Amino acid sequence: MRADARRNRDRIVDVAGVAIAEHGADASLEEIARRAGVGSATLHRHFPTRQALLEAVFTGRVEALCDRARVLAADLPPGRALVAWLREVGRHAAANRGLAASLARAADPSLGSACHAMITTAAEELASAARRAGDVRADVAVVDLLKLANAVSLSAEGDPAEADRLLTLALDGIRPRP
Numbered sequence: 001m002r003a004d005a006r007r008n009r010d011r012i013v014d015v016a017g018v019a020i021a022e023h024g025a026d027a028s029l030e031e032i033a034r035r036a037g038v039g040s041a042t043l044h045r046h047f048p049t050r051q052a053l054l055e056a057v058f059t060g061r062v063e064a065l066c067d068r069a070r071v072l073a074a075d076l077p078p079g080r081a082l083v084a085w086l087r088e089v090g091r092h093a094a095a096n097r098g099l100a101a102s103l104a105r106a107a108d109p110s111l112g113s114a115c116h117a118m119i120t121t122a123a124e125e126l127a128s129a130a131r132r133a134g135d136v137r138a139d140v141a142v143v144d145l146l147k148l149a150n151a152v153s154l155s156a157e158g159d160p161a162e163a164d165r166l167l168t169l170a171l172d173g174i175r176p177r178p
Contacts, residue, residue: 009046011036017057021095025054025102051103055111058099062115065092069122079135082126083171086145089119090153090163119146140174 015036019027029050033043047053068088072081103111123142130136148170156163 005046008036008038008042012038012043012046012053013056013060016053017061020054020057020099025050025099029053054099054102058096058103059111059115061092061096062118065089066118066122069126073126073129077135078126078129078133079175082130082136082145085122085126086149086171087164087167089123089146089149090156090167091160093150093153094156094160094163134176136174137176145174 033040152166
């Protein structure tokens with residue numbers, strides 16, 4: 001892809017992410033093109049369907065979330081890295097509610113499977129390090145941690161302080177018992 005075409009594509013995805021956060025998965029494609037500074041034809045050349053654009057936004061967000069796991073693992077002790085990342089998983093879940101639901105209706109389930117695998121792998125790496133450090137009980141399953149972070153996010157209904165408080169309470173249960 002030419003450099004200018006790549007910049008246009010990246011700008012469309014960035015703007016679409018903001019528009020989806022503001023208006024949900026049904027955000028106007030024409031408004032996205034306008035905000036990105038491209039014509040409708042350019043948007044449709046890169047993303048022939050709304051689904052293709054939604055998939056690009058979601059995949060980018062999942063990749064960023066997984067990249068963040070690696071940064072936290074390098075910068076923090078294992079237990080703190082896991083907890084910090086689970087908080088980010090909760091924010092990710094809250095920010096992607098409409099997007100995830102829209103993608104779940106897609107005919108191709110491979111995107112969901114690929115993104116789930118990426119998130120599970122990142123979580124397992126953090127949880128394994130936390131277990132080895134003695135920061136997390138040996139019987140804590142990664143799937144349970146991810147469900148917990150998502151459930152807290154959904155129950156807090158967009159209130160980040162409430163989500164943080166509830167996640168803190170829940171995460172106290174994953175620490176080893178004295």
